[in-house]
Amino acid sequence: MLFMQLMLSRLLKSRSAMSTVLGMLIFIGILFTCVMPFFLYLNEVNSLYDQTVVEMKQFDQDRALENIEVYAYPLNQSSSQIRLYIKNQCPLTVRIERIWINDQYFPCDLQISGMGENTTDSVDIQDMLSQVEGVGSFQAKVTTARGNTFSSLTNPLQYSNDSGWSGGPSFAINIVIELYSGVYYFIINVDNSEGTTIYNEEIWVVLESSIMRNVDVSGPDTYHVEITQTQGPDKTWSTDVEITLEEPTKWVYPPKDYW
């Protein structure tokens, strides 16, 4: 206490000391109210930038990881409705934003979970089909929300007013089963001419109006396609499909009323 009184009386005796203290206080005030917040603010803004860089790197990485298989298929041999069966081959959820058929796009909002599969709603292309003279070629693709586009593996789909849909670039059998809404359990089996099973799949179908499966085959041959439905009374539908060099892709459409 005595020391404090001594210091105060000394300070009061010296005018310049008083001003120095005041000046020092103001300097410290400037330091704490202007300079330090300024540098803290810069640091915060820099962090925002760094965070955005990291987020965009992650965004680009996710985009590069995106991988889906798209199969566009007409609902039946002469249908104007096209659906796309999409298999997600990556661990990320993929959102489909648009479906392109030639130069026309159709908005879509479909999510496919990682390694899952889904089918889009039907796209009506009656306007395009009505303009077809002879044989019309259709290219389908989808755009994802991450900015990737994936072309259909069944491109080009070909349509003629006489024979309906055909086409496809590779040796394959495309099986399209159109259904009434309900629950089905299908066993799809494809054998080659030697009796060797080249494709076998068991599928639950719940409240879907159609399913499509793409069966890649090794080359020209006659293949036996057998589709068995075991939910309720068993029903089996089968057909022989001849794959040739002239027509490497064949479309198989069991009758909708059969099931």
Add this chain to the structure above:
Amino acid sequence: MRLLGNRKALTPVVATIVLCGVVLIVGISVWSFTYSVTRSLEEEYYEGVKRQVDAISERFIVEHISYDNETGVLNVWVFNYGRVDIQVDVYVRGDAEGQNATATSISHGEVVRISVPLTVNVGDELSITVISRRQNVVYATYVIPSS
């Protein structure tokens, strides 16, 4: 009263008050100046960084290209899948040249068709460059189909 009557005693007190007053006035002025300068610098710095953040947040692709033979127009669909709205110009080079440099606005998540008037022949190869006003660039190529 004794202090007021004694001029020699009064002078140091007045001098101290005046000196402290001057120090305070100068100090507050300096503080005020420093405060406004740092605020202004903060805003400038933020705006600069914000511009950079927007530039690195831009993402867009040329989603689809088609040529309309009847109207002689090349249609370029640009999809903005980034986080910020963009403005883009489209330049076509190669076997034919044209451009649409009207700074077409595309909101994030939207696709917009940009038309470029062009006279081309079947088989012409075109290089399409889409440049955003933040100087990001996307390229695409297109060959004029037969029909």
